[in-house]
Amino acid sequence: MKRRILAVLLTLAILLCGCGKTPAQTEAPATEPIPVQTAAPETQPREILPETTVPEPAPEDLVRVADYIPGIYQELMYATDQNFTGQVIYDFSDAYLRYGTVKKLAAVCEDLAELELSIKIWDGFRPVSAQFRLWEVCPDPAFVANPQKGYSSHSRGNTVDVTLVGKDGTELEMPTGFDNFTARADRDYSDCTEAAAAHAELLEILMEKHGFKGYSAEWWHFSDTEEYPVEENFSPAQKEGT
Numbered sequence: 001m002k003r004r005i006l007a008v009l010l011t012l013a014i015l016l017c018g019c020g021k022t023p024a025q026t027e028a029p030a031t032e033p034i035p036v037q038t039a040a041p042e043t044q045p046r047e048i049l050p051e052t053t054v055p056e057p058a059p060e061d062l063v064r065v066a067d068y069i070p071g072i073y074q075e076l077m078y079a080t081d082q083n084f085t086g087q088v089i090y091d092f093s094d095a096y097l098r099y100g101t102v103k104k105l106a107a108v109c110e111d112l113a114e115l116e117l118s119i120k121i122w123d124g125f126r127p128v129s130a131q132f133r134l135w136e137v138c139p140d141p142a143f144v145a146n147p148q149k150g151y152s153s154h155s156r157g158n159t160v161d162v163t164l165v166g167k168d169g170t171e172l173e174m175p176t177g178f179d180n181f182t183a184r185a186d187r188d189y190s191d192c193t194e195a196a197a198a199h200a201e202l203l204e205i206l207m208e209k210h211g212f213k214g215y216s217a218e219w220w221h222f223s224d225t226e227e228y229p230v231e232e233n234f235s236p237a238q239k240e241g242t
C-alpha cells in the first residue's frame with residue numbers, strides 16, 4: 001500500500017506542476033509614438049511560393065518513434081544477443097509503432113519529464129518474420145507466441161516493452177531485467193525492493209493514464225487499448241536502408 005501511495009503522489013506531483021504561476025506583466029505603452037520606416041515599393045512583384053507541409057500520419061501508420069519523440073532512449077534487445085534466446089532476432093535498431101500509439105507514448109514521456117525521468121524502449125513493432133524466428137529458437141508457448149496459432153501483439157505495432165530511465169538514460173531499479181520469466185516479473189511487486197516496486201507502479205499508472213494496458217506477467221509490457229491488425233508486410237530494416 002505504501003508503494004502504491006508513493007507512486008500516486010509522484011503522479012499527482014506531475015499533474016499539479018505549474019499551478020500558482022502568475023501571468024507575465026504587460027509593459028506600459030510608450031509615451032511617444034515610435035516612427036515606423038516604410039520600405040520602398042518593389043519594382044518587381046515577388047514570387048509567392050506555395051506552402052509545403054508534411055501531412056500528419058494516420059493513426060494506423062507505422063512510424064519511427066524517434067521521429068516523433070525526440071530524445072527517447074532505445075535499446076532494442078532483439079537487435080542484439082542480450083535477450084533470453086542469446087541470438088539476434090531482427091536486423092534494425094530503431095523502434096517503430098503505430099502513430100496513434102506513439103502519440104500516447106509521447107504523453108507519458110511529457111509527464112515523466114516533469115520528474116526528470118524518461119522511457120527506454122526495449123521492443124516495439126516486431127515483424128512476423130521475427131516472430132517465426134523466435135519460435136524457431138524457442139518453440140515454447142510459455143515464453144513465445146506460436147505464430148502458427150496467432151501472432152504476438154508486437155506484430156500489431158501497438159505494443160511496446162519499456163522501462164524507466166533518468167534524464168541521462170541511466171536505468172532505474174525495476175523488479176527484474178528484460179525477458180525475466182520468473183514470478184518476480186509480474187505486477188504483484190511483493191517480491192522486490194520498495195524502490196523497484198514504486199518505479200514499476202509509477203510506470204504502470206502513467207501508461208494506463210494515457211491509454212495503455214499492461215500484461216500481468218511482464219511489468220515492462222504494455223499494449224495500446226486501441227486495436228490494430230497484424231502487419232505482415234512492413235519492414236523496419238528496409239525503412240532504415242532508405
